[in-house]
Structures are given as structure tokens and as C-alpha cells.
Amino acid sequence: xxxxxxxxxxxxxxxxxxxxxxxxxxxxxxxxxxxxxxxxxxxxxxxxxxxxxxxxxxxxxxxxxxxxxxxxxxxxxxxxxxxxxxxxxxxxxxxxxxxxxxxxxxxxxxxxxxxxxxxxxxxxxxxxxxxxxxxxxxxxxxxxxxxxxxxxxxxxxxxxxxxxxxxxxxxxxxxxxxxxxxxxxxxxxxxxxxxxxxxxxxxxxxxxxxxxxxxxxxxxxxxxxxxxxxxxxxxxxxxxxxxxxxxxxxxxxxxxx
Numbered sequence: 257x258x259x260x261x262x263x264x265x266x267x268x269x270x271x272x273x274x275x276x277x278x279x280x281x282x283x284x285x286x287x288x289x290x291x292x293x294x295x296x297x298x299x300x301x302x303x304x305x306x307x308x309x310x311x312x313x314x315x316x317x318x319x320x321x322x323x324x325x326x327x328x329x330x331x332x333x334x335x336x337x338x339x340x341x342x343x344x345x346x347x348x349x350x351x352x353x354x355x356x357x358x359x360x361x362x363x364x365x366x367x368x369x370x371x372x373x374x375x376x377x378x379x380x381x382x383x384x385x386x387x388x389x390x391x392x393x394x395x396x397x398x399x400x401x402x403x404x405x406x407x408x409x410x411x412x413x414x415x416x417x418x419x420x421x422x423x424x425x426x427x428x429x430x431x432x433x434x435x436x437x438x439x440x441x442x443x444x445x446x447x448x449x450x451x452x453x454x455x456x457x458x459x460x461x462x463x464x465x466x467x468x469x470x471x472x473x474x475x476x477x478x479x480x481x482x483x484x485x486x487x488x489x490x491x492x493x494x495x496x497x498x499x500x501x502x503x504x505x506x507x508x509x510x511x512x513x
Contacts, residue, residue, distance in 0.1 A: 268293055279343035287351055301339070303362040306352050308336045310365050313391035320388035320399070323414055338415045341381030346372075370394070383416035409440055410483060422483040423448060429470050435463025437470060445471040445478045454482060455492035 266272075271293045274285040286298040308322055316322050323335025340348050349371050355361045370376050370391060379396075382389035387396035405411060413419035423436060426446070430437040434451035447467035449460055464480070471478035 270294075271297070279339060280347070283343045283348060283351075299360070299362075301336075302352055302355055302360075304336045305340050305348065306356070306361055306363065306365075306367065309367055309371055310363070312389075313368070317392070318388040318390045318397050319382035320414060323383075324412065334415065337382045341383060342415055345381045346377065349377075381416050383414045385416075385418035388414065388417075423450065430463065430466050432459050432463050434459040435467070437463060437467040439475065443476045445475045447478060447480045448482045449480070449488065450482070451492070453489035454486055455489055455495075457492035457495040459495075460492075 274282055286294045319337040323338050326332045326335040376382055376389050384396055387398040390397045410422045426438040426440040428438045436448045438446050445467055447464055467478055
């Protein structure tokens with residue numbers, strides 16, 4: 257329009273609801289919707305999948321490097337291949353191919369043959385317990401096993417690789433609704449906050465105090481660690497509000513300490 261446009265706009269409510277769906281339903285709804293915002297999002301995702309597949313053999317050793325780069329470099333929750341695989345590899349590949357044929361895609365380049373036939377198609381994606389797909393070598397390649405990586409109890413994982421879930425690993429020592437206290441080696445206690453955004457609530461405080469008690473009793477140390485990115489977004493004010501309303505600042509003083 258050649259004019260400035262005010263910022264701060266939000267997605268249409270119907271699109272916001274679509275984005276909360278599981279990957280398979282989310283992509284299907286976006287693709288089939290007549291809403292311009294939904295169509296725009298589908299186009300971005302489709303072209304990202306298309307571009308990543310076409311250029312994989314020249315830009316990365318495996319699909320693993322592409323997904324990690326998008327997660328670590330751009331803050332994506334999932335890389336393009338992860339999302340594609342989570343939504344159903346074969347179905348999404350068919351959607352992309354149909355859009356290419358209809359002239360809707362950014363490029364008319366066809367998807368590589370490995371997308372729809374051979375090991376990747378049979379495995380249902382590029383990430384497997386045996387490794388991630390190398391388009392250049394035509395095989396699934398395992399992750400590097402350099403000594404430095406052996407120090408990591410839980411390496412960064414990808415959908416489809418079958419990696420162990422840290423919150424289901426080790427020996428559980430205590431658990432409530434928002435904290436899991438456990439040990440992996442029998443020497444160090446690990447306290448994992450499982451609450452949303454790891455907000456500190458009375459339940460979290462209870463769990464952490466229990467972890468300290470357990471660690472001081474018979475272990476060498478205590479580590480507060482959770483497998484996702486957010487350490488803690490601070491106090492859960494909503495959970496503290498009933499106490500504050502009843503007892504005022506004195507009621508939440510123990511939580512502050």
C-alpha cells in the first residue's frame with residue numbers, strides 16, 4: 257500500500273486454534289483452510305520442507321544438522337524435517353508434490369526421489385534410532401561418538417531417534433505434581449521442575465526442599481535441572497494469590513525465602 261501499518265496485530269482466532277492441534281491435524285487444517293492467514297502459514301511450511309529436501313544433499317551431512325541449526329540458530333521448537341516427520345512423512349510429501357504440480361510452490365523443482373521411495377519412505381522419516389538421513393550418501397548416519405559427547409548423560413535429541421526421556425529415566429526418589437526428584441548414578445540427586453515454564457509455586461518449593469533433604473541424607477550433591485530450555489520464569493503468582501488474599505505478605509514470606 258505504500259503506507260505504514262500499525263503493529264501488534266494477532267492471528268485470527270480460528271488460526272490460533274489450528275496451531276494448538278497436533279502436527280498432523282495442524283498442517284491438514286492449515287492447508288485446507290480458506291483463511292488467508294492459514295494459507296500463508298501453510299505456504300511457509302510447505303516451501304521450507306520443499307527447500308530443505310531439495311538442498312539437503314549439498315548443504316548438510318544429514319537432516320540432523322538442518323534441524324539442529326533451525327532449533328539452535330533460529331529458536332524453532334522443531335526443525336523442518338522434525339515437523340514434517342511428526343505430521344506424517346508420506347502424507348505431507350504428497351501435499352507438497354501436489355502443490356508443486358499445481359504451481360503453488362515457490363519452486364517447480366520436484367522433491368528428491370529419496371523422499372517418496374526407499375529407506376526414508378519405509379522408515380516414515382529422516383530420523384531413526386539408527387541415525388539421520390544423509391541424502392549425499394544415501395544412508396542413515398549415526399551421531400558422532402567423540403569422547404566429549406560421552407560426558408553428556410542426555411544429548412540433544414530429535415523426534416524419531418528413540419532417545420531416552422530424562423523425565424522417565426533413572427531412579428525416582430520423590431515426585432509431586434510439579435517436581436520430580438531422581439538420581440541417575442546413585443550419587444547425585446536431580447530435581448526436575450515439571451511445571452509450565454518451571455514457575456515456582458508452593459508445590460515446587462515443597463519438591464525442592466524435599467530434594468535438599470534427600471541429598472543431605474545420603475547423596476554427594478544436588479542438581480536442579482530440567483531437559484527443556486527454560487530454567488524458571490519466576491514465581492507462579494496465580495498459585496500464590498489465594499495465600500496472599502488470606503494472609504497478606506506474611507503468607508508468602510516462606511515462599512520468598
